[in-house]
Amino acid sequence: MRLTRYFLPVLKETPSEAQIVSHRLMLRAGMIKQAAAGIYSWLPLGFKVLRKLEDIVHEEQQRAGHIPMLMPTLQSADLWRESGRYDDYGEEMLRIKDRHGRDMLYGPTNEELITDIFRSHVGSYKDLPLTLYHVQWKFRDEIRPRFGVMRGREFFMKDGYNFDLTKEAALHAYNRHLVSYLRTYERMGLQAIPMRADGGPIGGDYTHEFLVLAETGESEVFYDSAVTDLSFGDRQIDYDDHAQCAAVLEEFTSKYARTDETHDEALFNEVPEERRRSARGIEVGQIFYFGTKYSEAMGATVQGPDGQVVPVHMGSHGIGVSRLLGAIIEASHDERGIIWPEGVTPFHVGIVNLKQGDAEADAACEALYASLTALGLEPLYDDRDERAGGKFATMDLVGLPWRITVGPRGLKNGVVELTSRRSGESEELPPEEAVQRLVQIYAGRA
Amino acid sequence: MRLTRYFLPVLKETPSEAQIVSHRLMLRAGMIKQAAAGIYSWLPLGFKVLRKLEDIVHEEQQRAGHIPMLMPTLQSADLWRESGRYDDYGEEMLRIKDRHGRDMLYGPTNEELITDIFRSHVGSYKDLPLTLYHVQWKFRDEIRPRFGVMRGREFFMKDGYNFDLTKEAALHAYNRHLVSYLRTYERMGLQAIPMRADGGPIGGDYTHEFLVLAETGESEVFYDSAVTDLSFGDRQIDYDDHAQCAAVLEEFTSKYARTDETHDEALFNEVPEERRRSARGIEVGQIFYFGTKYSEAMGATVQGPDGQVVPVHMGSHGIGVSRLLGAIIEASHDERGIIWPEGVTPFHVGIVNLKQGDAEADAACEALYASLTALGLEPLYDDRDERAGGKFATMDLVGLPWRITVGPRGLKNGVVELTSRRSGESEELPPEEAVQRLVQIYAGRA
Incomplete structure (x- = not known):
C-alpha cells in the first residue's frame, strides 16, 4: 500500500480521553475512532490487524477440528427465558423491543442459541463429538466503558461450544481448547498464561482464564515464575489424542497461577519464595466445562449407544478478539509507539x-x-x-x-x-x- | 472435510414456512436456521458460502483501490439528527435505549458515521480521492420479513463511500464502482444487470440498481434483450483511467433497462419489439452519487487547491452480501437442489x-x-x-x-x-x- 493512497489519520497530540497506553496508541496511530461511548469504528489500519487476529483464530480452531458458523447479533428473549438468564443477566444485557413490541436482546454470549440449534438437529450420540464456534460482534452495556477496545461495549469475540456424550469426552474438548488457545496466542506473539478462574454467570467448576501480564491489567494475578518459562513452540499435536492434550494441560496448569478471584494464600506459600510473583494481567480468553447446565434446562439430549436418552455435556470457550489488539499493544510498545509482533503486523x-x-x-x-x-x-x-x-x-x-x-x-x-x-x-x-x-x-x- | 466430522443437518421434508425456492433449499441443505423473525443463524455450510462471497467482495473492492475498514453495528442517534434522517427514517430503523437512556440505533446504513469520520480527519484536497468501505451486519426492522435471507431483518452488506473534490471526480468513482460490481457479480456466477433506479431515502439523481433476473424477484423490470448479451469477461481495467471506466458504464447502461420505479413506456417502445422484455428481478446492489447532500448537512469540507473551503462530493455503493446467497440459488438450482457456480461453491x-x-x-x-x-x-x-x-x-x-x-x-x-x-x-x-x-x-x- 502506498501511503498517499491509504487512509492513515495519525494524530500528533496525545488524546486526553485515553487513560492507558494501548488506547492512546490506537487513537494516535489512526487505528480506531470512537463512534459512541465504548463503541468504535475500526479505521483501515485497525481493521487490518483485527482481521489478521480473526484469521489466526479461524485457522487454529479449524486445525483443532472445530467447525465455523455464524450466529446473529440479535436474539429473541424467549430462549433466554428458557435458561433463566433473561432475568439473571442484569443491566449489562442490552434489551431491545422491535416494532411489534417483541423482546429482543443484543447477544452478550450464545449458550442458549447454540443449544437451540443443537437440540433441533442432533438426536444421536453418533453425531458427537461436536464443537461449533463463531467469531461475531457482541454487546455488553458496561456502566463505565473505558480503556478503548479493552473494555468496550460492542466487542468482537470468538465463542465456541462443545457437545459431548460423557463428562470424560467433554473434558477432552476442554483440554483440546486449552491446547489450541496456547497455539493461538503464541502465533500472535503473546504469552497468555492459563490461570484457575471462577465460573461467573456462565457457570461451571472447570474453568481457566488466559492472562497476558501487563501493568494495566484489570486483574491481580499470583503465579509461580516457572509458568513464564513454558512455551508451546511448534510441537505437533494430534487433537484427537486424549492423552497428548491432557499432558499439555498438565504441563501448563500444574504450577501455581491464579487470579485474585481464586487465589489461595496457603497454596501460594508452598511455591519457593524466589519464584512467587504477583502482578497484573489482562484477560484475553476463558474456557469452561459446565456439564449439563444448559442441556438439561433446554432439553438438549441424545440417544446413547445403550438406547437411553441423556442430556449432553457441554462447555464454552471464548477469545476476546478485539480486546486482543489492546493486550498486544500493552505488552509490546515503547515511548515512540507500537511494536507489532511479526505474526499480526498490519x-x-x-x-x-x-x-x-x-x-x-x-x-x-x-x-x-x-x-x-x-x-x-x-x-x-x-x-x-x-x-x-x-x-x-x-x-x-x-x-x-x-x-x-x-x-x-x-x-x-x-x-x-x-x-x-x-x-x-x-x-x-x-x-x-x-x-x-x-x-x-x-x-x-x- | 469428512461428512462424519461436519455439521450438515439436511432436512428430508420441505419446510412449510418457506415460500420461495432459495429459502426452502437453504433450510433443507442445512445452511441456515431461523433464530427469530427475519434473523438467521448461518450453519457451517451457509457460513462457508457467505464468507466466500465476502472474500470476493473484499478482493474486488481492493482491486479498485477502495480501502477496507469496519464501522460498528450500533450508532448514536445524534449523528442521524444532524443529517435529519433520525426522524425521517421511519419504523424500519431499530431504535434502542442503552442503560443510561441514551438514544442509539442499529445501523441500517452508514452515511452519517462515515461522514463524521471523514470530517474529523480530512481537511485538504490532497487527501482525495478517497473511498472507504466495510462489510458489516445491518438491521432493518421489516414489518413482514420473509423469503429467508432475501428479505431478512439482520443482513450482511458491503457499503462503500467515496469522497471527491469535484462532481466530475465523484462521477469517476461512480463509474469505477459500476465496473468493480460487474466483475464482482460475474465472479459469483451471476448476471446482474445495471438498471436506472430511483434515489429513495439515500437520495441522488445518479443511481443504478443491479438486478438478477429471477421469477421470484421483488421488482418488475423492463429491458432490451441486448443487455443480457453483454459480459464483462476477463478484460483488464485500469481503475484510475477515467475514460476506460466511463466506456464500460456506457456499454452496460446505454441500452434500455429499468425497474418499474423509473420505467418509461415511450422510451421502452423505441426498443425494437422483438428485443423488448419484461421480467422480474432481484436487487443485489445499488450505487449512488448524491453530491453534497451529507457533506453540507454535516460540514464535511476540504480546502481546495485555490484555498477555498468546499463541501466534498460523495456517493455510496452497496452490495447485499447475505441476500446474494438467495439470489444465486434462485438463479441456479433444479428440482433436486442447489447448483453452485464454481466461483462460490462451499x-x-x-x-x-x-x-x-x-x-x-x-x-x-x-x-x-x-x-x-x-x-x-x-x-x-x-x-x-x-x-x-x-x-x-x-x-x-x-x-x-x-x-x-x-x-x-x-x-x-x-x-x-x-x-x-x-x-x-x-x-x-x-x-x-x-x-x-x-x-x-x-x-x-x-
Missing part, C-alpha cells in the same frame, strides 16, 4: 523514501515494492513528500516490525538500510538482500 | 464412497482426498455408512458442482466417475486424471 515492512521525487530513490522504492509484493509480502510505502523525520516518526508510531530506508547516498553505494523496530538495529545491504532477509523472517507466517 | 468437489468399509474403496477415497487437498482444493467426502442413493441425494441437494464417485466395480478397472452437477454428465477416468481435471476447472478461482 504490513510486513515499511519503505521510507528519504528523497521523494528523486528519480533514482523513487525507482528503487518502486522496485522494492514490486519484489516484496511479488513474494507475498505487504509493504507500506511512505511516498509522501515529507521530511525524513516525519516519516520515521510515523513508521515508529505505527509499529511495523521492519523498515527499509532508501536514500540517494546509500543507493550510490548500492545499499539500503534495514531496521528492526524492536531492537532499533540497522544494517546496510543491497536491496535484493533486504528482500530475501524479510522473506526468511516471515517464512511460514506471511 | 466445497470444490464431493467424494461419494459407494461402499464405505470396503478397504479398497476407502483407501481410494482417502487418496483422492489427500491429493485434492494438497493441490489446494477442498473436497467434501461423504464417508457415512449409508446407501448410495442417500449419498447422491445429499450431494445433489447441497449442490457442489462436481462429484467423484468411487466404487469397487470401477476401481477394478482403475477408474472413478466424475459427474457435473449442472449437466448431469458423467465420465469414467483414472483417479489422478479426475484430480487434474478439477485442478484445471478451478484454475484461478480455487
Whole structure:
C-alpha cells in the first residue's frame, strides 16, 4: 500500500480521553475512532490487524477440528427465558423491543442459541463429538466503558461450544481448547498464561482464564515464575489424542497461577519464595466445562449407544478478539509507539523514501515494492513528500516490525538500510538482500 | 472435510414456512436456521458460502483501490439528527435505549458515521480521492420479513463511500464502482444487470440498481434483450483511467433497462419489439452519487487547491452480501437442489464412497482426498455408512458442482466417475486424471 493512497489519520497530540497506553496508541496511530461511548469504528489500519487476529483464530480452531458458523447479533428473549438468564443477566444485557413490541436482546454470549440449534438437529450420540464456534460482534452495556477496545461495549469475540456424550469426552474438548488457545496466542506473539478462574454467570467448576501480564491489567494475578518459562513452540499435536492434550494441560496448569478471584494464600506459600510473583494481567480468553447446565434446562439430549436418552455435556470457550489488539499493544510498545509482533503486523515492512521525487530513490522504492509484493509480502510505502523525520516518526508510531530506508547516498553505494523496530538495529545491504532477509523472517507466517 | 466430522443437518421434508425456492433449499441443505423473525443463524455450510462471497467482495473492492475498514453495528442517534434522517427514517430503523437512556440505533446504513469520520480527519484536497468501505451486519426492522435471507431483518452488506473534490471526480468513482460490481457479480456466477433506479431515502439523481433476473424477484423490470448479451469477461481495467471506466458504464447502461420505479413506456417502445422484455428481478446492489447532500448537512469540507473551503462530493455503493446467497440459488438450482457456480461453491468437489468399509474403496477415497487437498482444493467426502442413493441425494441437494464417485466395480478397472452437477454428465477416468481435471476447472478461482 502506498501511503498517499491509504487512509492513515495519525494524530500528533496525545488524546486526553485515553487513560492507558494501548488506547492512546490506537487513537494516535489512526487505528480506531470512537463512534459512541465504548463503541468504535475500526479505521483501515485497525481493521487490518483485527482481521489478521480473526484469521489466526479461524485457522487454529479449524486445525483443532472445530467447525465455523455464524450466529446473529440479535436474539429473541424467549430462549433466554428458557435458561433463566433473561432475568439473571442484569443491566449489562442490552434489551431491545422491535416494532411489534417483541423482546429482543443484543447477544452478550450464545449458550442458549447454540443449544437451540443443537437440540433441533442432533438426536444421536453418533453425531458427537461436536464443537461449533463463531467469531461475531457482541454487546455488553458496561456502566463505565473505558480503556478503548479493552473494555468496550460492542466487542468482537470468538465463542465456541462443545457437545459431548460423557463428562470424560467433554473434558477432552476442554483440554483440546486449552491446547489450541496456547497455539493461538503464541502465533500472535503473546504469552497468555492459563490461570484457575471462577465460573461467573456462565457457570461451571472447570474453568481457566488466559492472562497476558501487563501493568494495566484489570486483574491481580499470583503465579509461580516457572509458568513464564513454558512455551508451546511448534510441537505437533494430534487433537484427537486424549492423552497428548491432557499432558499439555498438565504441563501448563500444574504450577501455581491464579487470579485474585481464586487465589489461595496457603497454596501460594508452598511455591519457593524466589519464584512467587504477583502482578497484573489482562484477560484475553476463558474456557469452561459446565456439564449439563444448559442441556438439561433446554432439553438438549441424545440417544446413547445403550438406547437411553441423556442430556449432553457441554462447555464454552471464548477469545476476546478485539480486546486482543489492546493486550498486544500493552505488552509490546515503547515511548515512540507500537511494536507489532511479526505474526499480526498490519504490513510486513515499511519503505521510507528519504528523497521523494528523486528519480533514482523513487525507482528503487518502486522496485522494492514490486519484489516484496511479488513474494507475498505487504509493504507500506511512505511516498509522501515529507521530511525524513516525519516519516520515521510515523513508521515508529505505527509499529511495523521492519523498515527499509532508501536514500540517494546509500543507493550510490548500492545499499539500503534495514531496521528492526524492536531492537532499533540497522544494517546496510543491497536491496535484493533486504528482500530475501524479510522473506526468511516471515517464512511460514506471511 | 469428512461428512462424519461436519455439521450438515439436511432436512428430508420441505419446510412449510418457506415460500420461495432459495429459502426452502437453504433450510433443507442445512445452511441456515431461523433464530427469530427475519434473523438467521448461518450453519457451517451457509457460513462457508457467505464468507466466500465476502472474500470476493473484499478482493474486488481492493482491486479498485477502495480501502477496507469496519464501522460498528450500533450508532448514536445524534449523528442521524444532524443529517435529519433520525426522524425521517421511519419504523424500519431499530431504535434502542442503552442503560443510561441514551438514544442509539442499529445501523441500517452508514452515511452519517462515515461522514463524521471523514470530517474529523480530512481537511485538504490532497487527501482525495478517497473511498472507504466495510462489510458489516445491518438491521432493518421489516414489518413482514420473509423469503429467508432475501428479505431478512439482520443482513450482511458491503457499503462503500467515496469522497471527491469535484462532481466530475465523484462521477469517476461512480463509474469505477459500476465496473468493480460487474466483475464482482460475474465472479459469483451471476448476471446482474445495471438498471436506472430511483434515489429513495439515500437520495441522488445518479443511481443504478443491479438486478438478477429471477421469477421470484421483488421488482418488475423492463429491458432490451441486448443487455443480457453483454459480459464483462476477463478484460483488464485500469481503475484510475477515467475514460476506460466511463466506456464500460456506457456499454452496460446505454441500452434500455429499468425497474418499474423509473420505467418509461415511450422510451421502452423505441426498443425494437422483438428485443423488448419484461421480467422480474432481484436487487443485489445499488450505487449512488448524491453530491453534497451529507457533506453540507454535516460540514464535511476540504480546502481546495485555490484555498477555498468546499463541501466534498460523495456517493455510496452497496452490495447485499447475505441476500446474494438467495439470489444465486434462485438463479441456479433444479428440482433436486442447489447448483453452485464454481466461483462460490462451499466445497470444490464431493467424494461419494459407494461402499464405505470396503478397504479398497476407502483407501481410494482417502487418496483422492489427500491429493485434492494438497493441490489446494477442498473436497467434501461423504464417508457415512449409508446407501448410495442417500449419498447422491445429499450431494445433489447441497449442490457442489462436481462429484467423484468411487466404487469397487470401477476401481477394478482403475477408474472413478466424475459427474457435473449442472449437466448431469458423467465420465469414467483414472483417479489422478479426475484430480487434474478439477485442478484445471478451478484454475484461478480455487
